[in-house]
Amino acid sequence: MSETPGGGERSLKERLDAARKRQGLGLPSKPNRPVDPTEGSALSLGLRVGMELVAAMLVGVAIGWGLDRWLGTRPVFLGVFILIGGAAGVLNVWRIVAPRQ
Amino acid sequence: MAAEHSSIDALGQFELHTTLGALGHSVNFTQANLLMLVCSALILALMYFGMRPSAIVPGRLQAGAELAYKFVHDMCVEQIGEEGRKFFPFVFTLFFFILIGNLLGLLPYSFTYTSHIAVTFALALAVFLLSTGVAIYIHGWHFLSYFVPEGSPKILLPLLFVIEVVSYLSRLISLPVRLFANMMAGHVMMEVFASFMVMMAGAGTVGVVAAFFPQAINVILIGFELLVAALQAYVFALLTCLYLHDAVHLH
Structure with a gap:
């Protein structure tokens, strides 16, 4: 609440990215060497x-x-x-x- | 089958016989074909009846279907990368065709079609052709660089190239043999211990008591075979993913 609107937006975006990454929906990442x-x-x-x-x-x-x-x-x-x-x-x-x- | 002539006939269980009477006989429809159809029907039934309710809170069958879907989906994405989604249908079909086939083979009076090298080789050939085709489709002639190890001296290149090609082709042998040998070995062991039991039971009172020991071993073996059935299906699907990963990313 105390953050500026821009800062709040960025943190939402970051959280969205983190959530996407968790679900495997993020941008293609270099796959780690298969097990x-x-x-x-x-x-x-x-x-x-x-x-x-x-x-x-x-x-x-x-x-x-x-x-x-x-x-x-x-x-x-x-x-x-x-x-x-x-x-x-x-x-x-x-x-x-x-x-x- | 070993009981009649009191000798161990461990390989008779792998013989093919035609089923479905005269019609099956005329088109050589064997019990292996029948079980493949049963297996396909079971998978389709699991998916159809599992997903039909599409409830938000899944029932047992839907949970099973979703679990099956998610398991293979995660394996594809984890092993191949984001492109792995494209190969999900193939890997899913392969995994469940082998898994259900292995498990069906453990039922009495059943038959394990994955214990035939012809079947596993055909599956591996499909994997091999797909992964090679994908590699050529994505990378074109650059695909050949897969066979050139990085940082190798120029003068050794022809030799290393040939060795790498042979190593690549050897997948075509090791992939089907692993599955077929595991399934066949397990069923032979069970047949042998079951034959011991029948032979001992035919040898008087002491023999009847002693026959419980091979029976106990067979009980353990069934549990072990369940593990092998699931594990080999998993390994086959996982190696398929690894090969597809190599095809998509080259190294």
Whole structure:
């Protein structure tokens, strides 16, 4: 009541902004880094790490095998892409366990 | 099914059979298809009958529907950002299709369609194509910079690019396998312990008493499976959100 009209308006606007932000209706903000879905038990983390390693390796083998079949160069690409698949698997694992910046 | 030949047939429960008589047989309509339809009908019924009253003070069903809506909505906005609202229908459908499917599979005489890699792979393929399509639609050729790690030496770029692409493609394997393996492993374990129980009960008085132990384990397993059913649906939806976040924001 004691504030000037302009000051009162601003505080209302601020409060509105705060309320909007609380409800997620404010201006688009930079989303914080999403939470890790597997921050649960060590078992689930271990299973996920194993799965990521195998999945990347499978993709590498599939690409290498396919390229060899297509170009008739067995086993050149298979060997190369097994290594690349392994590296990609380690990259996946690093993405999971890397310390947050 | 293991009782007749006193051997453990843990995988028979995943076989597909046609249902709905001759008509179902002629179009290969299996129990998996039937349960998918039941699942869709349940979700639609929850939304339709839940939201029909649209009371200010919600009843039980409306509260459930609103809770379901808000849960997925918050997950989208939190993980993807403000743009996440656009993907809300997709994530909502995916989450509840998997969740209800997992839960329906725990009912007796039922079938878990999420324990088939074909189903989970198709879902993951949809996620993968959508997130890649969104990334290309928003960023165009700039999308390729997603595969180039910041601050990497020029000479290593081709190698790192290929590794990143393989890592990106490996999502297509790890996402469906996680869901399918969890659902399948749980159902196999329950089947195995149930078979133990039947086999023990067939072995005289001592066996009948001993049969209570596998039964007790199965009671615990059912509770555990309820947790896994909800958790895996949540993880699948959350990872979908993470991938969409990457697609929208690149890094």
